[in-house]
Amino acid sequence: MIRGGRIVDPGGSHPADVLIQDGVITSVTATVGSVPAGTVVLDASGCLVTPGLVDLHTHLREPGREEAETVETGSRAAALGGYTAVVAMPNTEPAMDSAAVIRQVQHLGASALCDVHPAGAITVGREGRMLAPMAEMAALGVRIFTDDGSGVQDSRLMRRAMEYASALGVTLAQHCEDASLAGGGHMHEGEWSSRLGLAGQPAEAEELMVMRDLALARLTGAKMHFLHLSTARSLAMIRGAKHSGLAVTAEVAPHHFTLTDECVATYDSVYKVNPPLRTAGDIEAVKEALADGTADAIATDHAPHTAEAKEAPFDQAPPGMLGLETALGLALTELDLPAERVFALMSWQPAAIAGLSAGHGGPVEAGRPANLCVVDPDEMWTVDPSASASRSRNNPYAGRKLRGRVRHTVLHGEPVVIDGEAQR
Amino acid sequence: MTDVRETATGLPGAAIDLAEMAGRHRGHRHLLSIADLGAEGITDVLRLTDSFVEVSRRAIPKVPALRGKTVVSVFFEDSTRTRLSFETAARRLSADVMTFSASSSSLNKGESLKDTVQTIQAMGVDGLVVRHSGSGVPWQVAGWLDGPSVINAGDGWHEHPTQALLDCYTITRKLGLAPEAGLSGRRIAIVGDIRHSRVARSDVLAFTALGAEVTLVAPPTLLPPSLAGWPVSVSHDLDRVLPTLDVVYVLRLQRERMLEALLPSIREYTATYGLTRRRAALLEEDALIMHPGPVNRGVEIAAEVADQPGSVITAQVSNGVAVRMAVLFLLLGSGVDLAVA
Numbered sequence: 001m002i003r004g005g006r007i008v009d010p011g012g013s014h015p016a017d018v019l020i021q022d023g024v025i026t027s028v029t030a031t032v033g034s035v036p037a038g039t040v041v042l043d044a045s046g047c048l049v050t051p052g053l054v055d056l057h058t059h060l061r062e063p064g065r066e067e068a069e070t071v072e073t074g075s076r077a078a079a080l081g082g083y084t085a086v087v088a089m090p091n092t093e094p095a096m097d098s099a100a101v102i103r104q105v106q107h108l109g110a111s112a113l114c115d116v117h118p119a120g121a122i123t124v125g126r127e128g129r130m131l132a133p134m135a136e137m138a139a140l141g142v143r144i145f146t147d148d149g150s151g152v153q154d155s156r157l158m159r160r161a162m163e164y165a166s167a168l169g170v171t172l173a174q175h176c177e178d179a180s181l182a183g184g185g186h187m188h189e190g191e192w193s194s195r196l197g198l199a200g201q202p203a204e205a206e207e208l209m210v211m212r213d214l215a216l217a218r219l220t221g222a223k224m225h226f227l228h229l230s231t232a233r234s235l236a237m238i239r240g241a242k243h244s245g246l247a248v249t250a251e252v253a254p255h256h257f258t259l260t261d262e263c264v265a266t267y268d269s270v271y272k273v274n275p276p277l278r279t280a281g282d283i284e285a286v287k288e289a290l291a292d293g294t295a296d297a298i299a300t301d302h303a304p305h306t307a308e309a310k311e312a313p314f315d316q317a318p319p320g321m322l323g324l325e326t327a328l329g330l331a332l333t334e335l336d337l338p339a340e341r342v343f344a345l346m347s348w349q350p351a352a353i354a355g356l357s358a359g360h361g362g363p364v365e366a367g368r369p370a371n372l373c374v375v376d377p378d379e380m381w382t383v384d385p386s387a388s389a390s391r392s393r394n395n396p397y398a399g400r401k402l403r404g405r406v407r408h409t410v411l412h413g414e415p416v417v418i419d420g421e422a423q424r
Numbered sequence: 425m426t427d428v429r430e431t432a433t434g435l436p437g438a439a440i441d442l443a444e445m446a447g448r449h450r451g452h453r454h455l456l457s458i459a460d461l462g463a464e465g466i467t468d469v470l471r472l473t474d475s476f477v478e479v480s481r482r483a484i485p486k487v488p489a490l491r492g493k494t495v496v497s498v499f500f501e502d503s504t505r506t507r508l509s510f511e512t513a514a515r516r517l518s519a520d521v522m523t524f525s526a527s528s529s530s531l532n533k534g535e536s537l538k539d540t541v542q543t544i545q546a547m548g549v550d551g552l553v554v555r556h557s558g559s560g561v562p563w564q565v566a567g568w569l570d571g572p573s574v575i576n577a578g579d580g581w582h583e584h585p586t587q588a589l590l591d592c593y594t595i596t597r598k599l600g601l602a603p604e605a606g607l608s609g610r611r612i613a614i615v616g617d618i619r620h621s622r623v624a625r626s627d628v629l630a631f632t633a634l635g636a637e638v639t640l641v642a643p644p645t646l647l648p649p650s651l652a653g654w655p656v657s658v659s660h661d662l663d664r665v666l667p668t669l670d671v672v673y674v675l676r677l678q679r680e681r682m683l684e685a686l687l688p689s690i691r692e693y694t695a696t697y698g699l700t701r702r703r704a705a706l707l708e709e710d711a712l713i714m715h716p717g718p719v720n721r722g723v724e725i726a727a728e729v730a731d732q733p734g735s736v737i738t739a740q741v742s743n744g745v746a747v748r749m750a751v752l753f754l755l756l757g758s759g760v761d762l763a764v765a
């Protein structure tokens with residue numbers, strides 16, 4: 001049981017104890033009297049008890065890059081960050097573009113510390129040439145398809161993918177980057193790239209594809225999800241599209257509301273990420289989009305890389321940074337939003353986008369699967385990359401002080417994190 | 425006090441108070457950006473350079489200033505000219521010199537950049553002269569090492585601080601300017617591929633720090649995407665700019681630029697931005713013509729213009745050694761304890 005906390009779920013907020021049995025919530029009451037002997041009691045005094053967090057954008061690197069992360073280590077980092085479910089991005093080696101690879105990841109996920117839902121690739125090998133067998137993967141439960149890591153460049157192919165996907169009831173998610181305009185830029189193009197002598201990618205490289213995919217969504221009626229939007233104008237376009245009734249959703253990543261391109265002035269490749277860190281004005285726009293509902297979710301884009309890979313010249317280092325263990329703390333610390341809004345953005349709204357609402361995202365009530373997160377909203381802590389459960393250390397927040405930390409995480413009734421310690 | 429230092433370092437009796445100068449440079453363990461030095465630091469290097477120019481003219485152009493110190497040139501990108509200039513400078517200061525080049529290195533065997541430079545540090549070196557095609561590598565190297573000085577010998581499109589110093593030295597001495605006047609009020613145009621030029625970035629910082637008015641002359645495709653924070657003006661009309669100049673600084677044009685849709689053709693570039701004979705005639709008689717080398721004769725500059733009296737291109741090269749001696753001396757100089765910084 002979880003005792004002494006305050007429930008925060010889609011229905012609101014109220015103090016209650018939560019009893020769990022066989023992976024299912026059996027009661028949520030103001031005060032539980034006597035507890036059967038042998039019951040595990042998780043102390044939640046001073047804490048918020050919420051549906052487990054759901055990450056729409058996790059790179060678990062398995063199969064193929066196990067030296068950077070595995071399903072096990074990544075899921076442990078997720079559990080420590082309060083997540084009970086993650087969507088695993090398909091840019092593995094081989095890519096998740098067939099039933100066989102999807103099954104492999106699902107199999108690995110079965111013993112992980114959070115639920116692992118692979119996203120399927122839109123195109124074979126994520127090469128942007130031929131449609132991947134989406135129906136075959138959808139039959140295995142895949143609900144999101146994306147070529148993340150890159151965007152689908154060919155407009156006709158993207159249109160066909162949307163048309164095909166609409167019959168399967170799945171969502172297509174796009175990493176918006178016009179490759180030719182981005183031109184292999186290593187950071188945001190602007191004042192800092194010009195000064196630092198690094199090839200940049202303009203904001204317009206992202207915005208062009210947002211614009212195109214909104215047009216294609218209008219044309220095809222497909223459900224589109226926009227991954228890690230990072231520019232003010234991208235978000236303004238999403239706002240306009242939603243206003244006109246288009247069924248689109250969008251996520252933003254914590255680093256896009258906390259770090260700017262000026263960080264690159266150190267040439268520390270930990271700040272290399274794609275889409276790149278943008279300007280202070282873009283940060284404000286991301287925060288505004290989170291506040292007004294333009295952005296539906298905060299997604300980590302957790303992207304582990306080995307130290308060896310990152311210890312390269314900036315222009316040769318791979319893009320990506322860790323995110324699972326810091327996302328909630330950053331959201332609670334840096335966003336001027338009530339906790340209920342933060343959990344909407346990190347739990348039930350992403351659960352709905354990923355088609356996981358049956359198991360994740362609440363509400364916290366009897367009969368629901370016990371996927372829960374207990375957060376102390378006032379605990380101050382300092383980010384220490386060396387303490388991460390991830391196999392990698394590319395964390396840009398070393399030494400940063402955050403307010404709000406996960407105390408316990410419960411996965412299908414199992415306390416996988418107790419008092420901030422992973423239990424396996 | 426000055427005498428003691430001079431005896432210890434073998435420097436000629438120029439009127440330089442080394443201890444006082446060293447005090448002002450206590451914060452400089454590395455030379456990564458020309459901005460690290462500031463106007464005062466640049467002026468100090470130029471004053472020291474005068475001494476080393478004198479040393480270079482001696483029958484035995486050598487002083488014991490860096491005896492017992494080891495300098496290694498770490499060139500991940502080939503540049504025989506720059507490497508030889510640094511190594512000659514270090515030898516003339518009596519330092520031990522080692523050469524590391526990427527082709528002979530273990531980088532090919534998958535060793536990371538960090539491992540490589542840490543291995544070099546473990547050999548016990550006092551200074552690393554680093555050249556790399558990637559912008560920022562000297563910053564990364566400086567961050568990974570603990571002890572040795574790092575000198576940026578050119579990083580990607582970013583900076584080439586010793587080139588800027590030798591350019592400042594060449595301009596001030598050729599124009600006969602007083603040391604304290606810097607480049608105040610002088611008009612300098614940098615012409616050509618600014619976007620991809622580490623020389624341009626360092627020169628803009630150095631020239632403007634010393635008070636020059638700098639104009640960048642290039643087609644928009646060869647300018648940086650943003651010039652926010654650059655204290656320069658921009659022109660696309662070289663003919664209009666040339667008559668106003670004290671110095672025209674011509675950058676090398678790489679032929680690949682056409683493949684990236686930055687230029688239609690070399691021919692068109694030469695016609696619009698090349699320092700042709702006709703254009704060179706628009707310069708004031710005593711204006712200087714400069715180029716960081718190697719020169720693409722007939723592309724960015726006409727062969728006869730590169731060789732005409734106002735051209736100081738060969739002086740730039742010969743001043744390079746003395747400037748680099750000054751830099752090595754300031755950062756590593758014995759008798760002047762900068763290591764504590």
Ligand SMILES: [Zn+2]
Pocket residue numbers: 148149150175227228274275
């Ligand atoms: Zn992506």
